[in-house]
Amino acid sequence: SDVGSQKERVVTEEEWLQKWEMGNIGFHKEQRHPLLQKYLDVLLNGRSGLRIFFPLCGKAVEMKWLADMGHSIVGVEVSEQAVKDFFSEHSLPYCEEPVPEISGAKMFQSTSGNISLYCCSIYDLSSSIVGKFDGVWDRGALVAVNPCDRQRYASLMINLVEKNSSYLLVTVSYDPNKHKGPPFYVPESEIKSLFG
Numbered sequence: 001s002d003v004g005s006q007k008e009r010v011v012t013e014e015e016w017l018q019k020w021e022m023g024n025i026g027f028h029k030e031q032r033h034p035l036l037q038k039y040l041d042v043l044l045n046g047r048s049g050l051r052i053f054f055p056l057c058g059k060a061v062e063m064k065w066l067a068d069m070g071h072s073i074v075g076v077e078v079s080e081q082a083v084k085d086f087f088s089e090h091s092l093p094y095c096e097e098p099v100p101e102i103s104g105a106k107m108f109q110s111t112s113g114n115i116s117l118y119c120c121s122i123y124d125l126s127s128s129i130v131g132k133f134d135g136v137w138d139r140g141a142l143v144a145v146n147p148c149d150r151q152r153y154a155s156l157m158i159n160l161v162e163k164n165s166s167y168l169l170v171t172v173s174y175d176p177n178k179h180k181g182p183p184f185y186v187p188e189s190e191i192k193s194l195f196g
């Protein structure tokens with residue numbers, strides 16, 4: 001597990017915006033993630049009407065799926081294009097408003113009110129702005145965070161969850177010398193030290 005070659009790598013917000021602009025979004029999947037279907041019961045743990053957070057959400061189709069089940073979804077994504085594509089691809093009417101606490105940020109909310117997507121950097125969020133969550137679906141999120149920002153990301157996520165919450169995390173396992181990432185290889189030992 002030599003991750004030396006990835007440690008220093010930085011992908012800027014501008015580069016992410018460019019990926020969306022160029023349609024270079026191989027990470028986006030039209031089908032629901034099989035692991036979310038498999039572990040849905042673990043996420044819900046018998047509860048209904050949860051507040052579920054999607055960090056670095058892109059236009060993940062699972063947001064619509066969970067919202068249709070009666071949960072309330074909050075996502076954060078730097079690309080406004082991704083956020084708008086999400087609503088238009090699911091034919092969901094939405095409104096757009098500024099976020100007073102974060103300069104330049106906008107919040108896009110489905111008219112029905114159950115999906116709220118913040119267009120800003122995740123590092124601008126705090127529980128005083130978005131509240132706390134009962135569940136987290138972290139796919140393409142921790143593994144997309146720059147290695148130098150992982151600690152900050154994990155501390156923020158710990159702050160954003162309720163005591164009795166469930167956090168589903170998807171990682172990828174491969175030889176980090178053969179691919180520069182993202183997605184980055186995050187060893188299990190590091191996940192344990194990040195989240196405790």
Ligand code: SAH
Nearest residue numbers: 016056057058060077078121122139140144
């Ligand atoms: N979770 C999604 C998208 C994964 S790709 C899915 O499963 O499809 C990672 C996404 O994070 C990209 O859409 C990128 O634009 C966004 N992103 C990268 N850095 C971010 C940051 N600091 N804050 C919010 N979004 C970010």
